[in-house]
Structures are given as C-alpha cells and as structure tokens.
Amino acid sequence: MLQNISNFVKVFAILLPLITLANDRIFPLDESLKKEMQGSSYHRGCPVELSDLRLIKVKHHGFDSTTKQGELIVHKNIADEVLTIFDELYDIGYPIKQIIRIDKFKGSDFASIEADNTSAFNCRKATGSGKWSRHSFGKAIDINPIENPYVFRDGRTSHKASYKYINRNIQNPKTPQEKAMLLPNSNTVKIFKKHGWRWGGDWKVKDYQHFDKP
Numbered sequence: 375m376l377q378n379i380s381n382f383v384k385v386f387a388i389l390l391p392l393i394t395l396a397n398d399r400i401f402p403l404d405e406s407l408k409k410e411m412q413g414s415s416y417h418r419g420c421p422v423e424l425s426d427l428r429l430i431k432v433k434h435h436g437f438d439s440t441t442k443q444g445e446l447i448v449h450k451n452i453a454d455e456v457l458t459i460f461d462e463l464y465d466i467g468y469p470i471k472q473i474i475r476i477d478k479f480k481g482s483d484f485a486s487i488e489a490d491n492t493s494a495f496n497c498r499k500a501t502g503s504g505k506w507s508r509h510s511f512g513k514a515i516d517i518n519p520i521e522n523p524y525v526f527r528d529g530r531t532s533h534k535a536s537y538k539y540i541n542r543n544i545q546n547p548k549t550p551q552e553k554a555m556l557l558p559n560s561n562t563v564k565i566f567k568k569h570g571w572r573w574g575g576d577w578k579v580k581d582y583q584h585f586d587k588p
C-alpha cells in the first residue's frame with residue numbers, strides 16, 4: 375500500500391509539469407476577472423455560468439506584422455479547440471488587428487467593433503433578434519469586424535469604416551486589412567470549418583466576422 379502511494383506520488387510529480395504546460399494558456403476566471411465582467415459582458419439571466427467559462431491567451435499576427443498576444447473568453451468545452459484554431463491561424467500568417475476582452479469596452483459590441491476588435495464571449499441578444507447570441511454561451515467569435523462587417527439586407531452596415539469592405543470581390547489581397555477579409559475560399563474560414571464551426575459569411579444575411587460552434 376505504502377509502495378503504491380509512493381509510486382503514485384512519483385508519477386504525479388513527473389506528470390504535473392506536463393499538465394501545467396498543456397494548460398498554461400487556459401485559465402478559470404479568477405475573482406477579479408469575474409468582478410470586472412459582472413455588469414459588463416456578464417449579467418443576471420445569462421445562459422451560462424461564469425464557472426463554465428475560461429480565459430485563454432492566444433498568439434496572433436498584428437496588422438503591423440509583429441506577433442501579439444490576445445485574450446478571449448470562451449466556453450470551457452471548446453477552450454482547447456479555440457487555442458488550436460488560433461495556433462493554426464498564426465501558422466498561416468492570418469493577421470488580426472487586436473484581441474482584447476470586450477469588458478475593456480464595457481461589454482459594448484458596437485465599441486468593440488469600432489476598434490476593429492476580435493472577441494468571443496459577450497452575453498447579449500443576437501443582432502436583429504430576441505434570442506441569445508451564441509456569444510452568450512462563449513461559443514462564438516467575431517474576427518476583424520471592420521474588414522468583415524455584418525451587412526443588413528438592404529446593404530447597410532453600422533460602422534462607417536466597414537463600407538469599403540462591403541464589396542468582397544478582391545483578387546489579390548495586399549494590405550493586412552485586405553488579407554484580414556474572410557472569403558469563402560479563405561484558409562481561415564477553412565480552418566474553422568475543419569473544426570466543425572459555422573461561418574456567418576455563408577448565411578443569407580451576411581455576418582462575415584462571425585464563427586460559431588453549434
């Protein structure tokens with residue numbers, strides 16, 4: 375018995391650094407973060423518990439071609455997968471302007487988009503609907519929203535800077551902004567779909583920035 379315990383302790387001691395290493399980019403929400411989210415991206419009645427969300431740290435290329443780090447809040451069940459997806463986006467060189475938690479914008483989707491900010495969890499209703507958005511479950515991500523606008527049926531968009539990206543007919547993307555545009559044949563779109571995510575660019579009302587996991 376004692377021998378068994380001692381063996382268990384030894385094995386655990388060997389495995390512990392590996393376990394820690396695998397999770398050094400995924401964190402449960404600590405008290406100060408929960409506090410910051412309350413009344414911002416999170417409020418009473420939200421369809422997910424804060425304990426089911428995770429903070430993840432992702433690496434990405436910026437529009438200035440330097441490597442940056444961003445923070446996303448996502449559901450615990452997809453945290454590993456989102457890390458893998460963002461690693462793959464990094465490997466193909468996909469540029470992302472910035473990835474800042476939406477609490478820094480007081481939970482305002484509009485302000486986050488104006489800043490061309492990429493974000494995931496935000497407890498809110500879907501645009502033009504009374505239903506919870508997939509963002510409310512931490513299972514949706516909006517990427518480079520200025521270059522990938524939500525376009526209303528009549529062709530309008532809510533953000534001035536997005537007007538030049540309504541025409542998606544681009545042959546040879548050169549600038550980081552053009553490379554950030556998500557198109558049906560984009561490798562970024564292919565990576566998300568490979569992991570079973572849906573893309574808003576496939577919908578009748580186009581939400582080019584939006585990916586979600588059903």
Ligand SMILES: [Zn+2]
Pocket residue numbers: 509514515516583584585
């Ligand atoms: Zn979205």
